[in-house]
Amino acid sequence: MKKEIKFRQEYDEMMIGEIVLPEHIFLPITGSGDIGDLKVGDRINKYDEIFPGLISPVTGEIKEHLKMFIDGSESDVLKIAPVEDEGDNESDEGSDIPDESNEAILGKLKKSGYYLENIIESECDIVVSAVDTDPLCSVSQQILRENRKDLNKNFDLFKRIFNREKINFAVPEHLFDMVWKLQAQGVNVVKVIPDYPNGIPEILISSAFEKNSLKSPLYLKLEEFLNICNAAVTGRPNFKKVITLSDVNGMKNINVLKGTPLDHILKDSDIRSAGKVITGGPLRGSANFDLNTPVTIETDSVHVQYKKDIVRAVNDQCINCGRCNGHCPVNLSVNLITRYSEFSQFEKCRDMGVENCIECGLCSFYCPAGRSLVQLIRLAKSEINNLEGEIEQ
Amino acid sequence: MKLIVSSPPHWHSGSSEKIINLDFIIGLMPALIHSLYFFGMHAARVIALCVAVAILSEVVLKKIFKNNIGPFNGSAVYLGILFSMLLPPTSPYWLVIFGVFLSVFIGREIFGGIGSNPFSPVLVGMAILELSWPSHLNVNLSSVNYNLGFDFHSPLTALKSAGADFTSKFSLFELSIGNQVGGIGSVAIIFLFIGGIYLLARKVIRWEIPLFFALGVIGMAAIFRAIDPHSFALPWFHLLTGNVMIGMFFLSTDYSSSPFSNPGKIIFGLGCGVFTVLFRVLSVHEDGVIYAILIMNLFTPMLDKLVSGPKILKTGYFGRGIK
Numbered sequence: 001m002k003k004e005i006k007f008r009q010e011y012d013e014m015m016i017g018e019i020v021l022p023e024h025i026f027l028p029i030t031g032s033g034d035i036g037d038l039k040v041g042d043r044i045n046k047y048d049e050i051f052p053g054l055i056s057p058v059t060g061e062i063k064e065h066l067k068m069f070i071d072g073s074e075s076d077v078l079k080i081a082p083v084e085d086e087g088d089n090e091s092d093e094g095s096d097i098p099d100e101s102n103e104a105i106l107g108k109l110k111k112s113g114y115y116l117e118n119i120i121e122s123e124c125d126i127v128v129s130a131v132d133t134d135p136l137c138s139v140s141q142q143i144l145r146e147n148r149k150d151l152n153k154n155f156d157l158f159k160r161i162f163n164r165e166k167i168n169f170a171v172p173e174h175l176f177d178m179v180w181k182l183q184a185q186g187v188n189v190v191k192v193i194p195d196y197p198n199g200i201p202e203i204l205i206s207s208a209f210e211k212n213s214l215k216s217p218l219y220l221k222l223e224e225f226l227n228i229c230n231a232a233v234t235g236r237p238n239f240k241k242v243i244t245l246s247d248v249n250g251m252k253n254i255n256v257l258k259g260t261p262l263d264h265i266l267k268d269s270d271i272r273s274a275g276k277v278i279t280g281g282p283l284r285g286s287a288n289f290d291l292n293t294p295v296t297i298e299t300d301s302v303h304v305q306y307k308k309d310i311v312r313a314v315n316d317q318c319i320n321c322g323r324c325n326g327h328c329p330v331n332l333s334v335n336l337i338t339r340y341s342e343f344s345q346f347e348k349c350r351d352m353g354v355e356n357c358i359e360c361g362l363c364s365f366y367c368p369a370g371r372s373l374v375q376l377i378r379l380a381k382s383e384i385n386n387l388e389g390e391i392e393q
Numbered sequence: 394m395k396l397i398v399s400s401p402p403h404w405h406s407g408s409s410e411k412i413i414n415l416d417f418i419i420g421l422m423p424a425l426i427h428s429l430y431f432f433g434m435h436a437a438r439v440i441a442l443c444v445a446v447a448i449l450s451e452v453v454l455k456k457i458f459k460n461n462i463g464p465f466n467g468s469a470v471y472l473g474i475l476f477s478m479l480l481p482p483t484s485p486y487w488l489v490i491f492g493v494f495l496s497v498f499i500g501r502e503i504f505g506g507i508g509s510n511p512f513s514p515v516l517v518g519m520a521i522l523e524l525s526w527p528s529h530l531n532v533n534l535s536s537v538n539y540n541l542g543f544d545f546h547s548p549l550t551a552l553k554s555a556g557a558d559f560t561s562k563f564s565l566f567e568l569s570i571g572n573q574v575g576g577i578g579s580v581a582i583i584f585l586f587i588g589g590i591y592l593l594a595r596k597v598i599r600w601e602i603p604l605f606f607a608l609g610v611i612g613m614a615a616i617f618r619a620i621d622p623h624s625f626a627l628p629w630f631h632l633l634t635g636n637v638m639i640g641m642f643f644l645s646t647d648y649s650s651s652p653f654s655n656p657g658k659i660i661f662g663l664g665c666g667v668f669t670v671l672f673r674v675l676s677v678h679e680d681g682v683i684y685a686i687l688i689m690n691l692f693t694p695m696l697d698k699l700v701s702g703p704k705i706l707k708t709g710y711f712g713r714g715i716k
Contacts, residue, residue, distance in 0.1 A: 285401060
């Protein structure tokens with residue numbers, strides 16, 4: 001049975017479920033990979049600062065220091081075996097806006113791993129988005145529904161910390177009624193039709209805020225925005241991440257600890273015979289080869305495909321029907337670019353503006369010849385990068 | 394657990410070349426049934442021969458050119474049916490075989506197969522036949538032995554030889570329901586129109602080319618009519634005769650020989666319409682649709698440069714999660 005594919009990202013309200021603590025978590029170390037005095041076998045406590053910007057989310061023993069492939073690049077990872085700690089009091093003792101000085105709040109943010117002074121100094125416009133970036137993902141919508149009562153407080157706090165007159169807020173059309181009142185307090189609320197690819201940051205900022213002419217916009221997901229606000233109040237980071245787990249039969253939202261391996265999430269939902277595990281949406285996401293890959297702040301959705309549903313690449317000859325061009329959100333001549341790329345004429349690809357491609361995947365989706373157009377575009381992009389590197393040398 | 398990895402996207406719309414060609418064939422079905430009803434076994438003979446030769450020559454030529462034959466996608470069947478729609482029912486078998494073979498060979502395979510042809514393959518074959526054996530394709534001669542209960546003068550011959558005043562004896566209603574002399578299926582105006590609407594509804598073709606083709610014909614014919622109503626026919630007469638309707642929906646919308654940019658499509662359609670009327674009025678040919686579309690095919694690479702270029706998106710700090 002073929003399930004109807006929908007690009008409409010309008011989903012009903014659903015509960016955010018919880019799952020048990022995993023056996024191991026994988027904590028990516030950003031930056032140099034230097035973890036100071038810590039070594040394998042050490043015990044670390046929750047809220048310990050491993051190095052500035054990285055806070056341990058659990059109490060537990062460091063089992064391994066290894067390299068892993070996360071979000072398209074290799075990074076150093078700490079494998080930690082967490083222990084259940086009963087003494088964890090995550091009560092919302094201070095949900096009111098504190099009457100503290102900005103320095104005190106920034107100190108709290110630093111304690112939570114957020115180093116954001118440069119945002120205060122820079123002139124950039126802040127865009128908070130509650131529009132989900134990919135189909136089969138309802139994280140932002142769900143968080144907006146859950147937190148709609150506190151949004152006004154949080155926006156006030158955010159404006160105070162970062163010294164902004166106005167903050168831009170993109171919401172999906174069907175949830176506009178919940179937040180339109182925010183406009184009275186200096187939040188520029190913009191309605192966005194929740195159709196893929198309108199939620200992709202580049203497109204959201206270019207089309208939804210066309211009239212506002214934003215200056216070097218800073219894009220924040222609603223979840224990140226709320227995490228920052230929460231850290232400013234409590235001085236503690238939020239180690240949880242809401243993800244949408246979906247397969248042919250449906251979708252659900254779960255709240256997991258950052259660093260939880262995909263394996264654990266699948267086991268918890270009783271998915272045993274996955275053929276493809278995709279993080280980052282079915283149109284732009286990457287298929288994982290390693291189920292130990294941890295959930296990061298980037299992981300909004302985990303989509304599971306079973307063997308029988310997997311799309312096979314056909315790669316017939318292009319018939320020039322022009323559907324790719326018709327669906328391209330950045331108006332590229334995809335049919336020409338990909339054929340140039342196929343026959344290694346990368347400079348012509350560059351002349352046609354291939355670097356403007358945001359890899360939304362719509363061209364490949366609609367291609368009747370089943371060509372892997374995104375792959376050809378990526379090839380062209382990387383070859384152009386290589387060429388330019390050679391010229392510079 | 395063994396996992397499968399691939400480059401995104403991990404979804405596909407499910408459309409395929411096979412479905413597209415099937416849609417084109419379904420679009421031609423009303424006209425095909427009309428032709429079978431009118432000409433009976435004569436039409437069936439031509440259609441069957443066309444399809445058979447098209448499939449056979451494609452397979453043989455792909456083998457000779459060492460081109461991947463690939464799965465059956467129905468493009469040869471569509472080419473065969475479309476070619477037969479333009480032929481008179483009395484076409485001799487060698488003419489059909491020769492025409493279809495040339496369509497597949499010179500029209501398509503020599504350039505590398507489907508998607509690479511600069512001209513509409515059907516029109517290449519038809520143009521060669523029309524220039525080489527005009528007498529065999531003369532619709533008036535070929536239909537002398539039929540009696541179908543309406544005037545057996547080709548309306549376009551009448552216009553060419555007797556002037557516009559003589560065309561008043563053709564009622565527009567009769568013309569539009571297909572009571573006129575012409576190719577097997579190309580005269581089934583209303584049936585081709587229904588097929589064309591089906592193609593538009595299925596989004597197999599886009600509306601720009603058919604609409605502006607029609608506007609080009611009407612506009613150019615109206616200009617001539619305004620100059621001299623006695624020698625030039627009404628715009629509607631031009632629209633409802635000859636190959637205009639099949640050209641609008643089926644011949645000019647061939648994917649690889651028509652432009653893909655939207656402004657290009659508009660100019661392409663308009664050009665086809667304008668050249669059609671110019672050929673009818675100023676040349677020795679009665680019907681100029683074939684040549685008009687072939688001429689506009691020449692402009693396709695130029696028209697494709699009319700794309701507005703990539704939309705430059707705003708840059709900023711995106712995605713990567715602030716730390």
